[in-house]
Amino acid sequence: MNNQLQKDMWNGRAGASWVRHNSLLEELLSEPGRRCMELFDLPSSAQVLDVGCGCGNQTLEWASRLDPSCNITGVDISEPMLALAENLKSANQSSPQASVSFLLGDASEALFPEASFDAIYSRFGVMFFADPRAAFAQLRRALKQNGQLGFVCWQSPALNPFFTAPMQAALTVLPPPPPAKPGAPGPFGLADKERTHRVLSEAGFGEVTIRPLQLELSAGAERTFDDLFQELIQIGPAAALIAESDPVAGEQAKTEVYKTLREFYSLGEGVRFEANFWLITARN
Numbered sequence: 704m705n706n707q708l709q710k711d712m713w714n715g716r717a718g719a720s721w722v723r724h725n726s727l728l729e730e731l732l733s734e735p736g737r738r739c740m741e742l743f744d745l746p747s748s749a750q751v752l753d754v755g756c757g758c759g760n761q762t763l764e765w766a767s768r769l770d771p772s773c774n775i776t777g778v779d780i781s782e783p784m785l786a787l788a789e790n791l792k793s794a795n796q797s798s799p800q801a802s803v804s805f806l807l808g809d810a811s812e813a814l815f816p817e818a819s820f821d822a823i824y825s826r827f828g829v830m831f832f833a834d835p836r837a838a839f840a841q842l843r844r845a846l847k848q849n850g851q852l853g854f855v856c857w858q859s860p861a862l863n864p865f866f867t868a869p870m871q872a873a874l875t876v877l878p879p880p881p882p883a884k885p886g887a888p889g890p891f892g893l894a895d896k897e898r899t900h901r902v903l904s905e906a907g908f909g910e911v912t913i914r915p916l917q918l919e920l921s922a923g924a925e926r927t928f929d930d931l932f933q934e935l936i937q938i939g940p941a942a943a944l945i946a947e948s949d950p951v952a953g954e955q956a957k958t959e960v961y962k963t964l965r966e967f968y969s970l971g972e973g974v975r976f977e978a979n980f981w982l983i984t985a986r987n
């Protein structure tokens with residue numbers, strides 16, 4: 704199995720959208736990433752890998768938390784997202800900082816020598832593997848003995864209105880996309896806790912721990928709803944469905960999404976969505 708579909712997506716519309724809306728996405732999503740970072744217990748001179756690092760915000764956040772004897776590598780399949788990561792790195796030279804490098808590559812392949820890293824981290828970057836068990840086994844080989852894996856991923860769509868509310872609104876107008884198979888690569892690829900536990904155990908990890916994390920995602924406290932909407936309508940699965948639809952029906956769907964998202968907005972607070980994640984840790 705290979706990850707070609709994901710490579711096309713993240714080098715195409717999805718990657719372009721994450722680059723264009725990087726600031727808003729970071730405002731919404733920085734907290735779950737930080738909560739995950741707090742679970743790591745790193746040795747001195749730690750070597751850290753950020754899987755599916757995207758535009759590199761979390762890689763750079765790690766660098767600001769570690770001292771200059773440490774190294775952090777961000778790996779991703781998306782050229783446009785890594786291009787932004789390199790730009791953000793050049794603009795972000797405050798010290799003290801761990802050294803940062805970015806690498807274009809498929810994290811499920813043998814990119815690194817065995818036992819290269821003390822820790823492997825990911826915020827929303829490990830749910831897209833066509834063969835998760837093989838991919839996590841490959842990542843485990845890159846970890847030192849007793850090295851830590853820690854990542855944060857979404858729980859089921861039903862617990863995450865950030866995805867489902869715009870989609871349900873769009874579906875009042877547009878035909879539904881083909882149903883995704885449970886566990887298929889995508890934002891909810893690791894939403895099934897038991898299956899994820901099994902995948903990691905079969906990949907050879909021990910001490911697999913899966914904790915729920917509930918947060919309120921918020922953004923745009925100083926922005927009008929109309930301004931925020933121009934961005935929100937271009938993010939996520941509803942945006943993809945609208946982009947692929949007939950233009951007239953697409954415009955009607957946007958009107959429905961506007962009405963729905965307006966309910967998540969209040970003046971002075973911006974948009975707020977209850978969100979549910981899994982915080983997952985394991986050891987080699």
Ligand SMILES: C[S@@+](CC[C@H](N)C(=O)[O-])C[C@H]1O[C@@H](n2cnc3c(N)ncnc32)[C@H](O)[C@@H]1O
Binds near residue numbers: 761
């Ligand atoms: C939802 S984005 C998250 C990006 C970043 N971690 C963040 O939180 O801002 C998912 C990322 O995983 C990357 N990705 C998907 N499959 C991958 C693979 N097999 N190897 C490396 N990166 C992958 C995508 O290119 C994308 O940048």
